[in-house]
Amino acid sequence: MEIAIISGKGGTGKSSISAAFATLSDKVVIADCDVDAANLYLLFNPVNDEEDVYISGHKAVVDPGKCTNCRLCINYCRFDAISLINDKVRISDISCDGCFLCSRICPENAIKMVQNDKSRMYSGSFRNGKMVYGRLAPGEENSGKLVNLVREKARNISKENNIEFIILDGPPGIGCPVISTITGTDRVAIVTEPTISGLSDMQRAINITLKFNLLPSVIINKYDLNPSMTNQIRDWCAGHGIPVAGLLPFDPIMVESMVQGKSITEFDPENTINKELKKIWNNILKKNNYE
Amino acid sequence: MIKIAFASGKGGTGKTFAATNFHYTLLKNNCRSVLVDCDAEAPDALAFFESTSLKIKEVMQMVPVIDTGSCTFCGKCHEYCNYNAIFILPPVKVIHVIEDLCHGCGACSEACKFNAISEKPVSLGQVTTYINDYGHVLIEARTNIGALSPVPVIKAAIKEIDKNAEIAVLDSPPGTSCPFIQTVSASDYVILVTEPTPFGLSDLKQSVETLRIINTPFGVIINRTGMGDNKVHEYLRDEGIPLLLEIPFKKNIATLYSTGKLLAEADNFFEKQILAVFDTIIVRNGNSYHQR
Numbered sequence: 001m002e003i004a005i006i007s008g009k010g011g012t013g014k015s016s017i018s019a020a021f022a023t024l025s026d027k028v029v030i031a032d033c034d035v036d037a038a039n040l041y042l043l044f045n046p047v048n049d050e051e052d053v054y055i056s057g058h059k060a061v062v063d064p065g066k067c068t069n070c071r072l073c074i075n076y077c078r079f080d081a082i083s084l085i086n087d088k089v090r091i092s093d094i095s096c097d098g099c100f101l102c103s104r105i106c107p108e109n110a111i112k113m114v115q116n117d118k119s120r121m122y123s124g125s126f127r128n129g130k131m132v133y134g135r136l137a138p139g140e141e142n143s144g145k146l147v148n149l150v151r152e153k154a155r156n157i158s159k160e161n162n163i164e165f166i167i168l169d170g171p172p173g174i175g176c177p178v179i180s181t182i183t184g185t186d187r188v189a190i191v192t193e194p195t196i197s198g199l200s201d202m203q204r205a206i207n208i209t210l211k212f213n214l215l216p217s218v219i220i221n222k223y224d225l226n227p228s229m230t231n232q233i234r235d236w237c238a239g240h241g242i243p244v245a246g247l248l249p250f251d252p253i254m255v256e257s258m259v260q261g262k263s264i265t266e267f268d269p270e271n272t273i274n275k276e277l278k279k280i281w282n283n284i285l286k287k288n289n290y291e
Numbered sequence: 292m293i294k295i296a297f298a299s300g301k302g303g304t305g306k307t308f309a310a311t312n313f314h315y316t317l318l319k320n321n322c323r324s325v326l327v328d329c330d331a332e333a334p335d336a337l338a339f340f341e342s343t344s345l346k347i348k349e350v351m352q353m354v355p356v357i358d359t360g361s362c363t364f365c366g367k368c369h370e371y372c373n374y375n376a377i378f379i380l381p382p383v384k385v386i387h388v389i390e391d392l393c394h395g396c397g398a399c400s401e402a403c404k405f406n407a408i409s410e411k412p413v414s415l416g417q418v419t420t421y422i423n424d425y426g427h428v429l430i431e432a433r434t435n436i437g438a439l440s441p442v443p444v445i446k447a448a449i450k451e452i453d454k455n456a457e458i459a460v461l462d463s464p465p466g467t468s469c470p471f472i473q474t475v476s477a478s479d480y481v482i483l484v485t486e487p488t489p490f491g492l493s494d495l496k497q498s499v500e501t502l503r504i505i506n507t508p509f510g511v512i513i514n515r516t517g518m519g520d521n522k523v524h525e526y527l528r529d530e531g532i533p534l535l536l537e538i539p540f541k542k543n544i545a546t547l548y549s550t551g552k553l554l555a556e557a558d559n560f561f562e563k564q565i566l567a568v569f570d571t572i573i574v575r576n577g578n579s580y581h582q583r
Contacts, residue, residue, distance in 0.1 A: 008333050010302010010465045015490065036466035037300045037497065039490040058373070078353075078397050094476045094505065099396035100373050138467045138501035144439070172302035172465055173332035176439040195549035197307060197335035204333060207436045225542070226549040250542070252518055258488055259520045 002151070002166045002185040003284060004033075006209075008201030010172035012191045013221040015039050016254050018169035019263035020277050023128050029163050030126070031154040032133035033147045033181040034171040041122075043261055046131040048124035054149065056140040058098035058113040060091045066110035073102040073111060094139070116140050123153050130157045144176035151180075174208045182209055188216040189245060189284045194229035202233065206242055217243045217284050222250035246280035248273060292456055295572070296329075296478035298463035298471060300494025304484045305514035305538070306330075308548055310462040311339040312555040316565040317458055318427055319555075325456040327448055329474040330464040331416060331432035331441035338551045342421040342429055350447045351412040352395040355388050362386055362407040371402035391439060416444040418451055428453065445473045467501045475502065480572055481509040482535060487519035492526060499532065508576055512568075515540035533575075535568045 005018045015032075019040060022030045032040040060081070062073075067089050074082045074089070081095035082102065091102075091111075103111040118137030125131065132154045134146040154166050170181040182188050188209050192202040202218065209216040218237050223230040230247065237244050257267030265274050297310040310326065317324035328336040355368070355377070364381040376392035377399060379385065390413060400408045416434035423429075432448035434441045441464065452459050463474040463481075475481050481502055485495040495511070502509050510533040513523055517540040527534050538544070538561075544554055555562045 007302075009335070010333075011304060012302075036468050037302075037494045039301070039493055042489050042493055076397070076401070078395060094472055097394055097396060098373065099394060099398055100371070101396055101398040101401060104371065104398070105401060136468055138497060138504060139469075139472050141469045143468055173441075174436065175332045175434065175441055175470075178332075179437070179439070193549075196338045196551040197333070198549075200335055200338065201333040204436060211437055222545075225545050229549055250545075255488055255518050258490065261489070 001164060002168060003187040004168040004170055004182050004185045005189050005191060006170035006178055006181060006205055007172055007191045008174060008205030009198050012193045012198060014191050015169055016258060017191055017219065018167055019043050020265050021281055022167050023263045023265045024278060024281055027129035027163050029130045029154050029158045029166045031150050031166060032169050033150055034169060035134035035136045035143050035146045035177065036171055038133045038135050040169055041133055043263060044126035044131055046124040046126040048122045050123045052121045053117055054119040054121050054146050056116045056119045056136065056142045058115055059093055059096050060102050061112050061114055062089050062091055063110045063112065064088060066108045068108055070107065073106055076101055076105055119146060121149055123157065129163055130161060132157065144180035147177050147180035174204050178208065182214060183212055187284050188214050189219055190216045191219045191221055192233060193222050194220060194226040194233060199233055217245040219245050219280055220247045223247040224249050245283035246276055248276055292459060294459040294461060294478040296461040296463045296475045296481045297484055298475055298481055298498060299465055299484045300467055300498040301491055302465040304486045304491060306484050307335050307462050309484050309512055310460050311336055312553055313565055314460045315553050316555045316562050320566065323457040325452055325459045326429045327452060327459055327461045328431045329445045329448060329461050331434045331444045332464060334431050334433050336462050337421065337429060337431055339553055340423060340429055342423040345420045345422045348418045348447065350415045350418060350444045352415050352443060353410040354390045354393045354395060354413050355399050355408045356411050357386050357388060358407045359386060361405050363405055367402040368399035368408060371398040418444060418448045420451060441470050442473050445470060449477045467497050475507055476505055478507060480576060481507050482512055483509055484512045484514055485523055486515045487513055487523045492523050495523065510535040512536045514538045535571065536564055
C-alpha cells in the first residue's frame with residue numbers, strides 16, 4: 001500500500017511527519033519523492049546498496065566551427081533559448097527545453113544534444129526498513145520522471161522484502177513532481193498549517209488530488225498557532241467532504257528531534273504527540289468516517 | 292531597475308514572509324517597488340495586500356491537432372517528439388496527442404510532410420496584475436490545476452514588470468530546478484531565506500551550489516534563529532557568504548503572519564533592519580546596477 005504525504009505549501013512538516021510515520025511500528029519502505037530537496041536521508045542515514053544515474057534530459061550545444069550564423073534555429077526555437085550575441089549563435093542552458101528541434105533542422109549539423117547526467121537515485125536500508133530517494137542535480141529538470149522511477153523502485157523493494165507499507169514523502173507545490181507522487185497511490189494525506197497561505201495552498205493540493213480521483217485526508221500541523229484559522233480549515237474541509245485525519249500541536253521538540261537526527265517517535269517515545277500521530281496514521285489508512 | 296528574488300531550497304522557510312515585508316517597507320519609504328509572486332503553484336503573496344485586479348493575461352501553449360484524414364501514420368512526428376506526447380499505432384491507424392505531456396516545441400509540426408498537423412492554443416495559467424488605491428502594483432503568476440510546468444507562466448509574469456519600477460521583489464518558488472532557475476536567472480540579486488535546522492542547511496547548500504553555477508550574487512536571511520542549531524551560521528562563515536539578517540524565532544511572529552498581517556507594519560525595528568539590508572545590497576552591488 002502506497003501512502004503519499006503532500007502539502008501544497010512548503011515547510012508545513014511533511015518530512016517530519018513522514019519520518020514519524022516511518023518509525024511508528026512495523027518496517028516500511030520510505031521513498032523521498034522531494035527530489036529537488038531530498039532531506040529524509042539526513043534523519044535516516046541509509047546504507048545505500050545501489051546508485052543509479054538518472055538522465056534528466058538533454059541540452060543543445062552549438063559547434064561554432066560548423067555554425068554559419070544562418071539563424072534558422074533562432075526562428076524555430078519556441079523557448080527563446082537561442083540568440084545571436086556578438087554575431088555568434090548562443091544557446092542558453094537555462095532556457096533550453098531539450099526538444100531536439102534545432103539539432104534536427106540545422107542545415108550544417110552544427111547543433112549537438114548532450115545528456116544531463118548529474119542526477120542520481122539511491123536505494124538502501126535504514127533502521128526501520130528500506131529507503132529510496134532521488135537527488136536531482138541543481139538546475140536539472142523532469143523531476144516527475146525521477147519521482148516515477150523512485151516509486152517504481154520502492155514498489156519492487158516492498159514486494160521483494162514483503163513490506164506492506166510504502167510511505168511517499170512528497171514535494172511541495174502542485175506541479176509535475178506532485179502529480180507523479182500521487183497518481184495511482186492508495187492514500188494521500190495533505191499536511192497544512194493554520195495560516196492564510198496554508199489554507200489556500202491546501203485547497204489547491206486537494207483539487208489536484210481530486211482531479212486524479214483520490215480522496216485526500218488533511219493533517220493540520222501546528223494547529224494551536226492560530227486556533228480560529230484551524231477552525232476555518234476544518235469548516236472548509238467539512239463543507240467539501242474532505243476528512244481531517246487529525247491535528248498536531250506546535251512543539252519545538254519536532255525541530256529538536258530533527259537536529260538530533262531522529263524522528264519524534266524515536267527521539268521522545270513518551271511524548272503525547274506520538275499518540276496523536278498513531279491516531280492520524282490509522283485514520284489515513286481507514287480513509288473514511290473520521291472523528 | 293533592480294530585481295531581487297527571495298528564494299530557498301526548502302519550502303516554508305519564510306520566502307513570502309520576507310518578500311512581502313521588504314516590498315511593504317520599500318513602498319512605505321517612497322520607493323517604486325513591484326511585488327511579483329513567481330510561486331505559480333502556490334501563490335500566496337496577494338493575501339498580504341489589499342488590491343484589485345487590473346488585467347488578466349492567459350498564458351497559452353500550442354499543442355498539435357492531427358488531421359487523421361491526411362495523416363499517413365508514417366510515425367515521423369512520434370519520432371521527433373522528445374516528450375512521448377504522440378501515441379501512434381500504425382497497423383490499426385490510431386494516432387493520439389497526449390496534451391498533458393506536450394511542451395509545445397513544434398517539432399511534430401516540422402516533422403510532418405503531409406500537412407496533417409495544425410496547432411491550437413491551450414491555457415497553462417494566468418498572470419494577473421493587481422493595483423491598490425495608492426497605485427502600487429502586484430503581479431501574480433498562477434498555474435492551472437493539473438498544468439505540469441509553471442515555467443511559461445513565471446516567464447510571462449516577469450515580462451509584465453513595468454520598466455518604470457525602481458525595484459522588483461520576486462517571490463520565488465521553492466527547490467532548485469527549473470521554476471527556481473527561471474526566477475533567479477532573471478534577477479540581479481538573490482536573497483536566500485533559510486532556517487537553522489539540518490533540513491534548512493542541506494537545502495541551502497544546494498541553492499548556493501546552483502546560484503554559483505549561474506553566477507548570480509546572493510546573501511542569506513536566517514529565519515527563526517534561536518531554534519535548531521548553529522550549523523547554518525558556521526556554514527555561512529566558512530563559505531564567506533553574507534548573512535544579511537536574522538529573524539528571531541517567536542510564536543507571535545508566526546501568529547501575526549498566519550492572519551495575513553505584515554510584521555514590518557507593526558514593528559519599526561524590523562522595518563529599519565530591512566532598510567539596512569537593502570542599503571547593504573545596493574552598496575555592495577551598486578555600480579553594476581547603474582549600468583543595467
